[in-house]
Amino acid sequence: MAPTLRMGMVGMGNAGLAFISAIQNHPDFEWVAFVEPHETTKVTYETRWGVKGYTDLSAMLASELLDVVCIASPTEHHTRQALEAIAAGLHVLVEKPMAVTLEDARTMVRAASDHGVILLVGHSHSYDMPILKMREVVASGRLGAVRMAHNWCFTDWIYRPRRPDELSASSGGGVTLRQGSHQFDILRLVCGGRVRSVRARTYDWDRTRPAIGAHCVYLDFEDGAVATAVYNGYGGFQTSELVEGLSEWGFPQPARGWDVKRRGQIASNSQDELRAKQERAGKVIPDHAPFHPFFGITVVSCEGGDIRQSPQGLRLYTAEGVEEIVYATDRSPRELVLDELAGAIHGRVAAVHDGGWGMANLEICLAAISSSERATEIFLNEQRAVPL
Template sequence: MPTHKRILNIGIVGLGIAGASMIPAIIDHPGVRLAAASTRNKERLEKFAKDYNGETYFTIEELCESSTIDAVYIATPTEFHTEHVRIAAEAKKHIIVEKPLSVTLEDAEDMIEIAERNGVQLIVGHSHSFEPPIQKMREIIESGELGKVLMIHNWYYNDWLYRPRTPEELKTELGGGVTYRQGSHQFDIIRLLGGGEVRSIRAVTGIADASRSTEGNHSVFLEFENGIAATAVYNGYDHFHTTDLTFGIGEGGPLTNSNVYGQSRRLIKDTKSQTDEVALKVASGFGGERSKNYKEAEKSHPFFGLTIVSCEKGDIRQHPDGLIVYGEDEKYVVPILKEETGRLNVIDELYRAVVEGEKPVHDGRWAKANLEVCIKAIQSSKERKELYLDHQVPVQSKVGHSI
């Protein structure tokens, strides 16, 4: 492991599920320090101060006034991203912001411009293209050992719509629903593996539960400028789960209670009010009684659904220990060390951008291109036609650095 010549002090804005899940990666990276957190939840702040001896603030403005902080991880709801990025950038703090970057392309452009104007790095994550198996797929593709890529598919069936949700997560206009929230991951994976530049898109999205009236499923066909075809299929209605096809492993490592059919649907059905559902969601955040130990959860490489890459000379899919390659003459496993995680790669991409001047893959332009796919998927479904894209960018740099 190389010596890190500078330590970045990072503050977390928002200690919900996303903020809590990033803490182990910040702690594990030798070039950064978990220095502060901000949230309006007093109990979470008290626990954070006790557990990590960090600075605590009620607002992002207060956190960004601290001279200690070099960078912030913004893990707040999507509708706050534009304002929170502005606050951080004007305070000269480097930024990681949760996906999707925003809900409109205009807001995305404003965020990119304000980061550039203030000379700070803007990276969007955690998206699942940071995961080591996906990055290894990209490495194999770039090597040319399996020939040209023909097709890329990511199919994910799970219980997303029936996990406890806050109101904005079920409002499409605020960036809710599976196409914005989960399509962001799918399109990011597919674009990274396909070279980045999607030419056109044709999609059908669906709302099957009037009580949760946002997109709960989509089927999306993407064609790249280089001729690669791809599909992104997502269903969050808690019937069939893709874990039946991925060794029982989901996006957080081995699943618990995976044999309890429809438990998420039943939980929401038994929840008496929206207030009670929000309370369940809050309890899943940092320090809550339903919170996960994210450090312990990822004992296998996570599977964000079933990802298959088809090349001229073989196919690639994920395996609990890395990848399976179905070559012309043999099928073999490519092992990948489990010490590296996708979230650790998020932190490392920020570190390399700030300290070493390395252009990040997941910068604001990349995130805007990904957002365009989300927006056009919903639009394509409404208009029932193929749409062409205008803001796509190629993959700019290699992935898969070791820390």
């Protein structure tokens, strides 16, 4: 039996807190420490979970025996913290987007290779069970080659409580970097990975909330497949209306109607907004849900039929009719992240979402922004195929 992997967590916001239950329940991992720079919050979490907290990464690395560091801090800190953990000989799981710039991402990938450690990038919604199963259907060849794939998502993202860096593209913020990361990961996984070029338009149309809040992105793949990623985070129509009333995390929406934040409903100043974000931490992403997560609506068109997600799994549309394929909902997406991480560390599987995959995903995010600014098609250099 492989030894238990001792994990330290960096960052205890929504992204970090969402992993705690998955780590505690996973047979391959033990959560032993965390980093939280705010002393009061650190003490609160130490009391709640009985796990030692530190106010900075260096102190945790010096004091704890670790195998893995999970980095769930703001994006602008990812590269520095990942390099520090890698230099200590530790494997790294880093949230998406993995870095702010492609050069930072390359530095992270090179460092992991030089030190012989695993660098994994996640969570993204390409870890959702239905998306993984879509890839299996495509790879089986049952429906022939993929010709088109689409992910469309309409939410209130731009009006949820945010730190300033979450709205600034130069710090890894805005819809294209933070939510497009999910979309491009999904589309690359089901279409094979190798995107040839990107053509996009990004939008910032609320002067009271300056940020990239929407985009329309066209991906042209090397093998002739095409894909679109549409995201509108301005709080009008919700794609949950198209996916049987289910939320991003697999819960039915309230019967009274969609609980949507719109223009004018955000906090009146940055301190109130930060306080609202802190109060929201840990309440947004559930451990388990009655249905599978729905990150918008994903439809894949193959030569022999179409695939889309259903609440229970997948629906296949072919000449023979509609086939429902049911998958259990007992594993959360973050447990599936940990499955891949442990499998890669112990040599059981080749990681799909490794540093090179994450860098290719970041390249698309940055290319979409550049395409919009320059009104031109952007050709890519860092793309890679899905490992067989």
